Each structure stands twice: as C-alpha cells, then as structure tokens.
Amino acid sequence: MPRIAMVVEYDGSGFCGWQYQPLQRSIQGEISKTLNVVLREYVGLVQSSGRTDAGVHAAGQVISFKVDSATIDCFKLSHSVSSLLRGEVAIIAAGYVPDVFHPRRNVQFKEYCYRVENRKTPLVLSKKYAWHVPEKIDWKLVEHESRFFVGEHDFTTFRAAGHETRNAVRTIYDLAVVSDGCSVEFRIKGTGFLKHMVRIIVGTLIDIGRGKISRSVAQLLLDCDRGRAGITAPPHGLKMSRVRYEDAELRWLG
Amino acid sequence: MPRIAMVVEYDGSGFCGWQYQPLQRSIQGEISKTLNVVLREYVGLVQSSGRTDAGVHAAGQVISFKVDSATIDCFKLSHSVSSLLRGEVAIIAAGYVPDVFHPRRNVQFKEYCYRVENRKTPLVLSKKYAWHVPEKIDWKLVEHESRFFVGEHDFTTFRAAGHETRNAVRTIYDLAVVSDGCSVEFRIKGTGFLKHMVRIIVGTLIDIGRGKISRSVAQLLLDCDRGRAGITAPPHGLKMSRVRYEDAELRWLG
Numbered sequence: 052m053p054r055i056a057m058v059v060e061y062d063g064s065g066f067c068g069w070q071y072q073p074l075q076r077s078i079q080g081e082i083s084k085t086l087n088v089v090l091r092e093y094v095g096l097v098q099s100s101g102r103t104d105a106g107v108h109a110a111g112q113v114i115s116f117k118v119d120s121a122t123i124d125c126f127k128l129s130h131s132v133s134s135l136l137r138g139e140v141a142i143i144a145a146g147y148v149p150d151v152f153h154p155r156r157n158v159q160f161k162e163y164c165y166r167v168e169n170r171k172t173p174l175v176l177s178k179k180y181a182w183h184v185p186e187k188i189d190w191k192l193v194e195h196e197s198r199f200f201v202g203e204h205d206f207t208t209f210r211a212a213g214h215e216t217r218n219a220v221r222t223i224y225d226l227a228v229v230s231d232g233c234s235v236e237f238r239i240k241g242t243g244f245l246k247h248m249v250r251i252i253v254g255t256l257i258d259i260g261r262g263k264i265s266r267s268v269a270q271l272l273l274d275c276d277r278g279r280a281g282i283t284a285p286p287h288g289l290k291m292s293r294v295r296y297e298d299a300e301l302r303w304l305g
Numbered sequence: 306m307p308r309i310a311m312v313v314e315y316d317g318s319g320f321c322g323w324q325y326q327p328l329q330r331s332i333q334g335e336i337s338k339t340l341n342v343v344l345r346e347y348v349g350l351v352q353s354s355g356r357t358d359a360g361v362h363a364a365g366q367v368i369s370f371k372v373d374s375a376t377i378d379c380f381k382l383s384h385s386v387s388s389l390l391r392g393e394v395a396i397i398a399a400g401y402v403p404d405v406f407h408p409r410r411n412v413q414f415k416e417y418c419y420r421v422e423n424r425k426t427p428l429v430l431s432k433k434y435a436w437h438v439p440e441k442i443d444w445k446l447v448e449h450e451s452r453f454f455v456g457e458h459d460f461t462t463f464r465a466a467g468h469e470t471r472n473a474v475r476t477i478y479d480l481a482v483v484s485d486g487c488s489v490e491f492r493i494k495g496t497g498f499l500k501h502m503v504r505i506i507v508g509t510l511i512d513i514g515r516g517k518i519s520r521s522v523a524q525l526l527l528d529c530d531r532g533r534a535g536i537t538a539p540p541h542g543l544k545m546s547r548v549r550y551e552d553a554e555l556r557w558l559g
Contacts, residue, residue, distance in 0.1 A: 060429045108430060133427050141429045173387050175314045175395045176362060176434065176544070290430070 053121040054152055057129065058144040058304055059112045063286065064179060065139060068105040069112075071096055078103070081136060082114065089131045092119050100154040100161065100294040101244070106286030108180065111143070111162075111293040113154045113304050121147065144303060152301075154294070158242065160224055162293040165237040165253045165284065181234065182253075182288035188260035190230065196259050197226045197237070199268035200252060207275040209252050210245035211283070219245060219275075226252075238292075247283050255281030307375040308406055311383065312398040312558055313366045317540065318433060319393060322359040323366075325350055332357070335390060336368065343385045346373050354408040354415065354548040355498070360540030362434065365397070365416075365547040367408040367558050375401065398557060406555075408548070412496065414478055416547040419491040419507045419538065435488070436507075436542035442514035444489070448482045450513050451491070453522035454506060455480055461529040463506050464499035465537070473499060473529075480506075492546075501537050509535030 059082070067075040071083070079096055086094045097116040103109060129142035166181040168174050174183045200223050207219040225240040237253050255271065258264040258281030264271075271279055295305040313336070321329040325337070333350055340348045351370040357363060383396035420435040422428050428437045454477050461473040477495040484490075491507050509525065512518040512535030518525075525533055549559045 060426075062429050110430060129426070137427065138432060139429065141427045143424075143426050170397075172314075172383070172397050173391065173395045175316050175393065176364060178392060180430065 052117040052119070052150060054115060054117050054148050054150045055123070055125060055128075055145060056113060056115045056148040056152060056154065056301075056304060057142050059109060059114055059140060060143055061109050061112065061140045062138075062179075063103060063106045063108045066105065068107070069099060069102040078140065082132065082140060083116075085132050085135045086116065089128060089135070090118060090123070094118060098154055100158060101291070103289075103291055104247070104250075104286050107289045107291070108287075109291040110164075111305050112291050113294045115148065115152055115154045117150070146303065148301065157297045157301075159295045159297045160240045160242060161244065161291070161295070162238065162240045163244070163249045164290045164292045165239070165249060166288050166290075167235045167237070167253070167257065167284075168233060169235060170233040177234070179287060180290070182257075182285050184257055184261070186261040188257065189262070190228070190235070190260065193256050193260040194228045196268045197228055197256055199272070200226050200239075204272050205275060206245055206248055206272070208271050208277055208280045209248050209255065210277065211247040211251075212277055213246075216245065221245060221248070250284040250286065250289060251277075251280055251282075253288070254284040257284065258282060306371040306373070306404060308369060308371050308402050308404045309377070309379060309382075309399060310367060310369045310402040310406060310408065310555075310558060311396050313363060313368055313394060314397055315363050315366065315394045316392075316433075317357060317360045317362045320359065322361070323353060323356040332394065336386065336394060337370075339386050339389045340370065343382060343389070344372060344377070348372060352408055354412060355545070357543075357545055358501070358504075358540050361543045361545070362541070363545040364418075365559050366545050367548045369402065369406055369408045371404070400557065402555065409497075411551045411555075413549045413551045414494045414496060415498065415545070415549070416492065416494045417498070417503045418544045418546045419493070419503060420542050420544075421489045421491070421507070421511065421538075422487060423489060424487040431488070433541060434544070436511075436539050438511055438515070440515040442511065443516070444482070444484065444514065447510050447514040450522045451480045451482055451510055453526070454493075458526050459529060460499055460502055460526070462525050462531055462534045463502050463509065464531065465501040465505075466531055467500075470499065475499060475502070504538040504540065504543060505531075505534055505536075507542070508538040511538065512536060 071080040094116045100113045125145040129145045133141045168181040203222045223241040227238040229236045293305045325334040348370045351368045354367045379399040383399045387395045422435040457476045479494040481492040547559045
C-alpha cells in the first residue's frame, strides 16, 4: 500500500499528549480523525517518530500512514489538514515514502529544544513556551556539566520512574546551551530518548546551577538512580524540533 | 512629588492599545487602575514613552507616575502589579526617578522589533507574535532597500493618513534585518516614530520584496505620499523592545 510521511508542527497546550487516549484530545487522535475525514478513507492511527508528553510542542515531528491511492495531491492534503486543525497543528511538508518506512526506524538523530527564562519577574510574551526559573543560576557550571551527557551512557538516572523499555543505554550527540540575555535554550541531539529524559536532564542541570544538587552529572550517570537526579522540567518549555533520517531520500523530513 | 518609573512587558493581544479609552480595556487604563488599588492612592493615568497600537506588544516599554510617598518598596509594588495583571503585564524593573522625568523626553533611542514568518504553511507556535507572509520574498532586495531608511528623513510617506503631529522629520539610527531560517526580524532604532511608521516601513519592505511595489525606498521617501507606500503590517508582529535615555542615571530603564 502507498505510504505518506508528513512533517508536523503543533502546540501541545491543548492536548493530552501525542498518544491516542479514548475520550481525550490527543494529537495522534486529532490528526488521524482529520485525515479520515479529508481522505474519506480509514487510515487508522498515524505513526510518529516518538510520543510527546502532554503540553510538549513540536516544530518538526514526523508522522506516517498508509493510503489507498498513490495519486493524492500531498500539498492539498496538507492544506486541508492544517485548515481543519487551524492554529494548533500545521503540516509543514508531506510526500510519498517507501511502504516500509516507519518514522521511528533509521533515525540518524532527533533534536529537542528546551527553553528556560531565567529572570525574577514573571513571564508574559514567552509564558507558553518557556520554563520560568527565578533563582540565580551558575550558567558556567551548567555549561560545564552539560558536556558530560554527550556520548553513550546508561540513562537510568534520567528516565521516568514508571518506564517500560528495559535498555536505558542511549547516545547523545550534542547538548548545546545557547543563551540570549536571560533566555536560554538547551538543544539536545540524540538517537532516541527515554520517557521524560530530556526534561529530567534539563531539570537536573538547572538544579545543579541553582545549587540544589551538588553531585556532578558524571556521578549521577553512574548512580543509575532516578532519586538522585533533579526535577522533571515542566513540559511547556520543550519542543521536538527535528528528526533526521539516515536515508538520503528522506532528508526533506528534517 | 516623588516619581517612579517602570520598565514594562505586555502582551497587546487583549487590549485596545496603550491609550486609555473609556469602556475599553487599554494597557494604560489597566496599569493605572491597578496602581490605584495597590498604592491606595489616586495616581492618575500613567505616562509612557509612546503609545502602542491595539495588538502591539512590548518587552521594554517605560512608564512613569507621581506618588505621595518617597519610601515605597518598588520591588514589592512591581510584584503586586504583575500578580494582579498576571500573564498580560509584567513589571521588569522599577525605581524612583527625578520628578522632572517624562518617559518621552530625553530619549536617546527607542527600539522596535517586527517579526515576519516567511513560509507557505500556516503558523502555529509563532502565530501570536509574527506576521505570516506566504509569498516568495527577495530578501537580498529587502535588505538592500532597508538601508535607505537609515538617517534623517521626512517620513510623510510612511505615516498613518489620519495623523496629528505636523513635523514628519525623524531619524532612524539603524534598521537590521536578522533572519533565522524562515523567521525574519526587523530591528529598528530611532529617536521617535510617527503613527504606524514602523508597521508601514515593514509592510513596504515586504511589498517590495514580493514584487508588489517597484519604486525604491529612496524614491518613496521623496514622494511624501502615503498612497505610494505599501500596506501597514499587522500589529501582532510588532514589539516595542527597548527605550534608552541620554541620562546615565536612567540607563537601568533600557
């Protein structure tokens, strides 16, 4: 059967998360429903490169689904879906892909961005997309400690307690701390991420920066103990920004 | 009488603009009302460095008002005002200033930022703070033409038709076009701006870039004819970002 892939932007504020939940408003559910209506066929639940938690945003999530026809105008389809989910979901790009494609397979890297606003006064213009941290942060220390995440590690310390997958070994290619005044962005690139992993990494780095944790990241990684890491940073500061595939023909997806 | 100045951030979306209007929700009105309540005295309508139109935001608007006492805790006052106008207005800084201070006088420069998103697909994450322009833009041309605004000019072509002030001569110190992918920011610094001036400048540059206007900015400035300029860019892409005063003691304001 022919298969279509799409790059999707969404505002996670009004959803229970990516994953379909009966009686709740999920991104997976709303996109799948809209595709059924527009295509007038049952496409089932669309696949994605990874679930995002409730409140987490995306600028470049990749999704995929099978269709009956190989001659759908993907531009028109994107336009219709974006219009019906106006303001909350937009299809950035769309096209046919090989029928064996799965958005979670052959990922070269995924990139997440986490935004922190480090100032005493409450947020106004950035309140929906940044975590407000009023305490003084030692940013030099945060930057120094952030480097220890890069590489292949067992991330047991940095995963949600109620996890499913057994293997906690993941590779982080890059973790950049980019600041513009009191606005700081953490840009994390890796093969894949465990549940809450990015949010616990950011929460721990902030807790180290504001003196709530004195253990180093190197020690914490060896501890393999979630209890020693910092808080899970709130979801609204996080954005899945990009998914890159190994296959050169899939480069348009990220 | 003692006088206080404040640096204010606000989201213009829910207001009829800066200026007080009876029976409408203005930023000037809401801040003044809140100060009356918190200070338990009548401070009247607060002054500002300039009015912003309905829908225009601010990250660094400067306001000022007289108070009875010279011993108010400005930090507490800011906190109370920000709390009462939660999410829409935040006081970034506050302190006593000389009683002759007026936020529109002795301004060294004011800075505005205008954000454009130049992409075909609809906006989601930036929709409240950027103008969506789907057409192809010749950004090289836009950058080239933007330089002609810098300097002292008669801005009659670039002011709202229903204006009040007679003299249309203003000085622009700098106009930078900063792009990050399809997101482009116009940063304009000047002594003062006429009604709708920044929005007409941006609208005209975009109209030149998308081929709707073939006249150059140099010609348009000489025309002194609003009819020849481009559209007034929508308000929600605009943000008053900073007001800088000549007096060294007032540097904390911007």
